[in-house]
Amino acid sequence: xxxxxxxxxxxxxxxxxxxxxxxxxxxxxxxxxxxxxxxxxxxxxxxxxxxxxxxxxxxxxxxxxxxxxxxxxxxxxxxxxxxxxxxxxxxxxxxxxxxxxxxxxxxxxxxxxxxxxxxxxxxxxxxxxxxxxxxxxxxxxxxxxxxxxxxxxxxxxxxxxxxxxxxxxxxxxxxxxxxxxxxxxxxxxxxxxxxxxxxxxxxxxxxxxxxxxxxxxxxxxxxxxxxxxxxxxxxxxxxxxxxxxxxxxxxxxxxxxxxxxxxxxxxxxxxxxxxxxxxxxxxxxxxxxxxxxxxxxxxxxxxxxxxxxxxxxxxx
Amino acid sequence: xxxxxxxxxxxxxxxxxxxxxxxxxxxxxxxxxxxxxxxxxxxxxxxxxxxxxxxxxxxxxxxxxxxxxxxxxxxxxxxxxxxxxxxxxxxxxxxxxxxxxxxxxxxxxxxxxxxxxxxxxxxxxxxxxxxxxxxxxxxxxxxxxxxxxxxxxxxxxxxxxxxxxxxxxxxxxxxxxxxxxxxxxxxxxxxxxxxxxxxxxxxxxxxxxxxxxxxxxxxxxxxxxxxxxxxxxxxxxxxxxxxxxxxxxxxxxxxxxxxxxxxxxxxxxxxxxxxxxxxxxxxxxxxxxxxxxxxxxxxxxxxxxxxxxxxxxxxx
Numbered sequence: 001x002x003x004x005x006x007x008x009x010x011x012x013x014x015x016x017x018x019x020x021x022x023x024x025x026x027x028x029x030x031x032x033x034x035x036x037x038x039x040x041x042x043x044x045x046x047x048x049x050x051x052x053x054x055x056x057x058x059x060x061x062x063x064x065x066x067x068x069x070x071x072x073x074x075x076x077x078x079x080x081x082x083x084x085x086x087x088x089x090x091x092x093x094x095x096x097x098x099x100x101x102x103x104x105x106x107x108x109x110x111x112x113x114x115x116x117x118x119x120x121x122x123x124x125x126x127x128x129x130x131x132x133x134x135x136x137x138x139x140x141x142x143x144x145x146x147x148x149x150x151x152x153x154x155x156x157x158x159x160x161x162x163x164x165x166x167x168x169x170x171x172x173x174x175x176x177x178x179x180x181x182x183x184x185x186x187x188x189x190x191x192x193x194x195x196x197x198x199x200x201x202x203x204x205x206x207x208x209x210x211x212x213x214x215x216x217x218x219x220x221x222x223x224x225x226x227x228x229x230x231x232x233x234x235x236x237x238x239x240x241x242x243x244x245x246x247x248x249x250x251x252x253x254x255x256x257x258x259x260x261x262x263x264x265x266x267x268x269x270x271x272x273x274x275x276x277x278x279x280x281x282x283x284x285x286x287x288x289x290x291x292x293x294x295x296x297x298x299x300x301x302x303x304x305x306x307x308x309x310x311x312x313x314x315x316x
Numbered sequence: 317x318x319x320x321x322x323x324x325x326x327x328x329x330x331x332x333x334x335x336x337x338x339x340x341x342x343x344x345x346x347x348x349x350x351x352x353x354x355x356x357x358x359x360x361x362x363x364x365x366x367x368x369x370x371x372x373x374x375x376x377x378x379x380x381x382x383x384x385x386x387x388x389x390x391x392x393x394x395x396x397x398x399x400x401x402x403x404x405x406x407x408x409x410x411x412x413x414x415x416x417x418x419x420x421x422x423x424x425x426x427x428x429x430x431x432x433x434x435x436x437x438x439x440x441x442x443x444x445x446x447x448x449x450x451x452x453x454x455x456x457x458x459x460x461x462x463x464x465x466x467x468x469x470x471x472x473x474x475x476x477x478x479x480x481x482x483x484x485x486x487x488x489x490x491x492x493x494x495x496x497x498x499x500x501x502x503x504x505x506x507x508x509x510x511x512x513x514x515x516x517x518x519x520x521x522x523x524x525x526x527x528x529x530x531x532x533x534x535x536x537x538x539x540x541x542x543x544x545x546x547x548x549x550x551x552x553x554x555x556x557x558x559x560x561x562x563x564x565x566x567x568x569x570x571x572x573x574x575x576x577x578x579x580x581x582x583x584x585x586x587x588x589x590x591x592x593x594x595x596x597x598x599x600x601x602x603x604x605x606x607x608x609x610x611x612x613x614x615x616x617x618x619x620x621x622x623x624x625x626x627x628x629x630x631x632x
Contacts, residue, residue, distance in 0.1 A: 041415040042358045042422055074388055078412030082437045084419060092408055096394030099357040103400060106358055121398045 004187040008200020009048045010065030012193035013055035018295030025125035029183040034130045035138035035203030043098040057122040068093045112177040131204045134174040141165045159234040184213040192221035196235040218260035223248040226265040249274045320503040324516020326381030328509035329371035334611030341441035345499040350446045351454035351519030359414040373438040384409045428493040447520045450490040457481045475550040500529040508537035512551040534576035539564040542581040565590045
């Protein structure tokens with residue numbers, strides 16, 4: 001059972017960790033958003049790739065979900081006393097990854113190769129692919145601050161500015177990273193993780209050829225919105241500001257042509273009809289993943305949902 | 317009494333610290349070698365500037381002379397476990413300086429401005445000037461390894477390759493940093509610190525216009541070689557490999573047109589005649605600086621030597 005998951009940062013990494021816990025490592029490929037990547041102090045920083053990799057390596061900070069566990073902040077403190085920029089909270093061990101990635105980038109290595117190498121070093125056995133080796137930058141179009149980079153929006157402005165839309169600079173010429181399309185073609189199941197539809201999943205879907213494969217094969221998704229609210233991050237706020245009532249239905253409609261099935265939270269049971277109305281099979285369960293057993297339980301339910309699709313369709 | 321000192325790294329920084337201890341801070345300007353500067357992990361690293369600044373700020377590692385005191389190496393250890401390059405021993409606090417310098421460089425600020433800013437932050441009251449804001453790279457021409465960068469020679473190869481000569485890439489178009497020529501013109505005393513003549517002082521002297529001013533005004537120097545050996549670093553080895561017997565005399569001859577007086581170690585008393593023979597006034601004293609009182613004692617003797625030059629010349 002070859003599984004390919006599309007993921008952004010913390011929420012996506014949780015489901016990916018659940019899948020990793022129940023699948024042979026060779027059977028899981030994760031295609032990760034790189035639209036959040038940015039340059040800071042001249043370093044190449046890939047927040048979503050790092051979050052997914054740290055989570056799978058068991059190195060993620062258990063409180064925040066991003067950054068490293070057992071972390072120290074000596075460099076950041078010193079940067080503060082030098083008058084440097086400290087809004088992006090880089091820990092010392094985390095910094096080493098950014099430095100080494102930058103060094104290898106300057107040597108001319110593509111991100112996918114660097115990611116493979118770093119995964120080997122931190123002992124991630126699953127295949128982690130950046131969506132593209134080409135530079136793509138998610139831009140947030142806001143009412144008050146104009147067009148700003150995603151990291152400025154997310155960290156510096158703490159998601160406060162009202163959004164008008166998004167664009168992905170460089171997306172037209174971004175080719176899927178080696179292995180991305182092949183893994184999707186070979187996949188027995190494609191999962192759209194409970195990541196932000198606008199700024200985590202949309203950039204991946206916008207890379208040449210990716211949406212087309214998923215449209216044809218169909219995916220199964222997990223809602224990042226429960227009871228009209230995002231478990232983490234600005235997804236619900238973004239839907240509202242774009243004039244869409246935030247709900248699991250809004251997400252299902254957003255992915256309309258891509259999804260066969262969609263897992264929503266049990267408290268959203270009343271939305272099942274509307275989701276079915278979109279031609280997507282809803283599955284209502286507990287989609288909150290507070291710990292490893294909950295992540296694996298959800299991953300198992302996801303697999304069972306997909307594997308039962310023939311009988312489910314007959315039943316309908 | 318306006319003093320301008322030309323300095324490289326550890327040896328130069330010791331004398332500069334001595335001068336700083338006895339002069340009003342506004343009266344001391346240090347022109348620092350930037351030929352050792354290099355890029356590592358994409359960061360702009362200026363070893364000699366940092367050594368001088370850390371020393372004056374009281375932040376230098378008291379054992380090595382370079383790097384920071386109370387230092388930790390979390391990032392370096394992590395880089396090691398990621399398979400990164402660890403031959404250049406960057407500590408965590410030291411790394412912050414390189415990051416902030418890189419950030420400000422990418423913002424378009426010249427090195428001299430960045431240096432002024434960082435000096436203010438780490439509380440260095442004296443004026444520290446890079447020799448130039450333009451990129452200059454000291455290249456070591458070796459018999460076995462070809463032409464290698466100074467840091468590769470110095471750190472990676474531990475000064476083992478036999479040298480044939482030196483060149484300073486970019487020197488032809490390097491302009492003196494703002495304030496360099498003015499400070500030399502205004503100086504009441506110019507000091508050539510006990511730094512490596514070939515790779516610390518020569519790059520400074522090779523920047524447009526600097527040698528000419530010193531030739532005209534004359535400087536006073538302190539020998540980096542005692543009893544045919546360098547107190548630290550490869551200066552004596554370089555003289556030998558270039559076919560010159562290493563001694564305070566060899567250094568005096570190297571600076572022949574620039575020096576009025578030259579301080580040599582008391583154990584080199586027998587060399588006084590040869591130095592006088594070059595038209596340079598020798599002063600024999602204890603030039604070893606193991607601690608602050610010794611640094612200040614030597615700085616005082618240096619000032620007294622220079623201030624007494626009229627009576628010394630009458631005496632001759």
